[in-house]
Amino acid sequence: MMIFLLRRLFLLGTVLLGLSIFAFSLGYLFPGDPLQNFSGLRYIDSAQREQLIMAYQLEHSYTKQYVAFLTRVLQGDWGLSFSSQQPLLKEIWQVLPATLELTTYALLLSFFVGVPLGILAAMKPNHLFCKSISGMALIGYSLPIFWWALLLIMLFSVTLGWLPSGGRLGVLYEIPTRTGFMLIDILLSDTRYQDAALMDAFRHLMLPTLVLATYPTTVMIRFVRDAMLDVWDQNYIKTAKAKGLNRLQVLYRHGLRNALLPVIRQIGLQFSTLITLAMLTEVIFSWPGIGRWLIDSIYQRNFPAIQAGLMIISTLVITINMLTEILHTFFNPLARKY
Amino acid sequence: MAKFRLYLEENNRSPLAQLWREFSRQHSALFGLILFSTFLSFSVLAPFITPHDPYLQADNLLLLPPSWTEQGLVQYPFGTDDLGRDLLSRMLKGATYTFGLAILTVLASLLAGLALGALAGMSRGVKSSFFNHLLDLILTIPSLLLAIIIVAVLGPGLENTAWAVILALLPQFVHGIRNAIAEQLKQDYVTAYRLDGANNWQVLTRLIIPNIWEKITVLSSMALSTAILDIAALGFLGLGAQAPIAEWGAMISDSLDIIYVAPVSVAIPGLLIFAAVLSVNLVGDGLKVAIQKRRES
Numbered sequence: 001m002m003i004f005l006l007r008r009l010f011l012l013g014t015v016l017l018g019l020s021i022f023a024f025s026l027g028y029l030f031p032g033d034p035l036q037n038f039s040g041l042r043y044i045d046s047a048q049r050e051q052l053i054m055a056y057q058l059e060h061s062y063t064k065q066y067v068a069f070l071t072r073v074l075q076g077d078w079g080l081s082f083s084s085q086q087p088l089l090k091e092i093w094q095v096l097p098a099t100l101e102l103t104t105y106a107l108l109l110s111f112f113v114g115v116p117l118g119i120l121a122a123m124k125p126n127h128l129f130c131k132s133i134s135g136m137a138l139i140g141y142s143l144p145i146f147w148w149a150l151l152l153i154m155l156f157s158v159t160l161g162w163l164p165s166g167g168r169l170g171v172l173y174e175i176p177t178r179t180g181f182m183l184i185d186i187l188l189s190d191t192r193y194q195d196a197a198l199m200d201a202f203r204h205l206m207l208p209t210l211v212l213a214t215y216p217t218t219v220m221i222r223f224v225r226d227a228m229l230d231v232w233d234q235n236y237i238k239t240a241k242a243k244g245l246n247r248l249q250v251l252y253r254h255g256l257r258n259a260l261l262p263v264i265r266q267i268g269l270q271f272s273t274l275i276t277l278a279m280l281t282e283v284i285f286s287w288p289g290i291g292r293w294l295i296d297s298i299y300q301r302n303f304p305a306i307q308a309g310l311m312i313i314s315t316l317v318i319t320i321n322m323l324t325e326i327l328h329t330f331f332n333p334l335a336r337k338y
Numbered sequence: 339m340a341k342f343r344l345y346l347e348e349n350n351r352s353p354l355a356q357l358w359r360e361f362s363r364q365h366s367a368l369f370g371l372i373l374f375s376t377f378l379s380f381s382v383l384a385p386f387i388t389p390h391d392p393y394l395q396a397d398n399l400l401l402l403p404p405s406w407t408e409q410g411l412v413q414y415p416f417g418t419d420d421l422g423r424d425l426l427s428r429m430l431k432g433a434t435y436t437f438g439l440a441i442l443t444v445l446a447s448l449l450a451g452l453a454l455g456a457l458a459g460m461s462r463g464v465k466s467s468f469f470n471h472l473l474d475l476i477l478t479i480p481s482l483l484l485a486i487i488i489v490a491v492l493g494p495g496l497e498n499t500a501w502a503v504i505l506a507l508l509p510q511f512v513h514g515i516r517n518a519i520a521e522q523l524k525q526d527y528v529t530a531y532r533l534d535g536a537n538n539w540q541v542l543t544r545l546i547i548p549n550i551w552e553k554i555t556v557l558s559s560m561a562l563s564t565a566i567l568d569i570a571a572l573g574f575l576g577l578g579a580q581a582p583i584a585e586w587g588a589m590i591s592d593s594l595d596i597i598y599v600a601p602v603s604v605a606i607p608g609l610l611i612f613a614a615v616l617s618v619n620l621v622g623d624g625l626k627v628a629i630q631k632r633r634e635s
Contacts, residue, residue, distance in 0.1 A: 138616070141619060143615075147611065150594075151608075273480060276483050280482075280571060298490050314479050
C-alpha cells in the first residue's frame, strides 16, 4: 500500500508539473505581450518594464523563465486580473466556494438519487418500471444542459413564479462572508432573519442544483445498473442464492458490496464533468462562481485570469480524481497493482 | 457464458450480418438509427431542401408565429425570428453546422486517435509509460474546459470550435484505442501470427484493426454525442459559431432576449440538439448490446 501511495503521489507531482508547464506556455500562446500576460498589468511604463523583465527573467532562457514562474505561483503571486487589476488569487478565493457549494450539492443529489434508482433498474431489467427508469436516464443523458435550464426557468420562475431564476440570495438579506459557502455563512451569522435567509438561499439553490445534477444522476443510474447486472451474473451470487439467502440478503451482502466499489471511482470522474457543466449552469443562473468568472474572462480577453482559472480548476479536478482512486484502491484489494 | 440452446442452428453468417440481426431486434436502436439517418441527410442536403434562404431577412415578416397558430403562414411552418428569417430553413441549415460538423470533428479526431493509439499500443516500455501519463493528465481536464481554453487561445469562431473539439476529443480516442490494442496483443492468435513471421504493421492491419472496429464504433458514438453537445454549448456561450450563422446552440442564445415573445425560437433548436444527441446515444447503446449478444452467441 505504501509503495502504491508513493507511486500515486509521484504521478500527481508529474501531472501537476506538466500542467504548470502548459500554463506557463499559455503566457506565450495567448495573443499580446507575454510580459502583460504574465503580470496582468494593463499599462507598463519603461522603468517598471525593466524591473519586471528582471523579476520574470524574460531575457533568459525559457527554462529560467519557467522556474521564475513556478516560484511566483508557489509564493501565491499569480499576477493581476486585466479587467479589475486585483490580485487573481484573491478573486479566485471569492468565487471558488460558490462553485464548490453548488457542485457538492449536485454530486450528493446525484449519488443519493442515482445509486438507488440504478439498483432498482437492475433488479428486474425487463419490468416496465425498470425500463422506464433506464429510458428516463437515457433522456437525461442526452439533454443539452443549457436548454434544460432554460426550460426549468420558463416553467418554475416565469410561468409559475415559485422559484427565483438566478443569484445566490435575495438582495433583502445581507450575510457577511466568512467561509464563502452560503448555507454555512447564514448559519454562522447571528441575524434576526436567519431562518428566512436560509429558506431564501434554499430556494435559490434548488433550480441550479437540479439542473446540474441531471447529467451526473443519469450517468450514475446507467453505471450502477450496468455494474449491478454484471455482478448479478457472477457465480458467487448463485452460490449465495443456493445457500438459501433471500433476495435482500444477497443484494446487501454480495451484490452491493461488489457493484458499488467502482462507484467510488466514478464520483471522481463525475467531478470533472460537474465542473464543466457548472460553468454553463452558472452562466445561465448568474451564479457568482468560478465558471461564470472564467467565461467572463474569455469575453474580456482577460488572459491572466484564464491562465489562473485553468490552473486552479485542473489542480482541483486532478487532486480529487487522485483521491478517489486512492480511496478505491484502499477499499478494493483487487485493484492494487504493485 | 455459453447458453444452452435447444435447436442446433448453425450460424454461418458474416459478423456484420450477425451484428445487424442483433441490432435490428432492438426497437429503440432502430428508431435511433432512423433519426440519425434523417439528421445526416438533412445535414448533407440542407442547401438544397431549405424552402427559403436561411439568412434572408424578410422585413415585412418579423416574428411571424408558427403556422399552427391563427396568425401563422403555411409557407413558414415554424414562423420567423426577430429579423424575419425563416426558422425552418435555419433549423435545416443548423443540422449542417451542429450535426454535420460534429461528425466531421469526430472523424478527424478518430483518424488522429487511431494513429496515436496504434503508436502507443504497439510500443512498450518508457515510451508507452510516458504516453500513458501524458494522457492521464489531459483526460482529467474536462473536454469542454479544454475546448474553452483552446478557443481562448485561437479566438472565437466556428472553425476554431472545430479544432478545439477535435483536440478535446483526441485523448479519449487515444486512450480507448490504446487499451483495445493492448487487449488484442495478449490474444493467442496474435502470437501465432507473429510466429508465422508477421511484423508489427501486418499484425496491426490484418488482425488488430478488424478485431477492434466494433469498439471503435462505440467509442465514436460516445464521442459524437459529446461533440454535438460541446459545439452547441460553445455556440451558446458565444465562443463558437458567431451571430448570423445558423448553429443550433448559437440560435438559442440569439433568441434568449425574445424568449417571452417567441418561445418557439428557443424551444425548437434545443429540441433538435436533444433529438440529435438522443439518436446518437440510442444507436450507441444498441450497438453495445448487439456486440455483446453477438459475442455470446
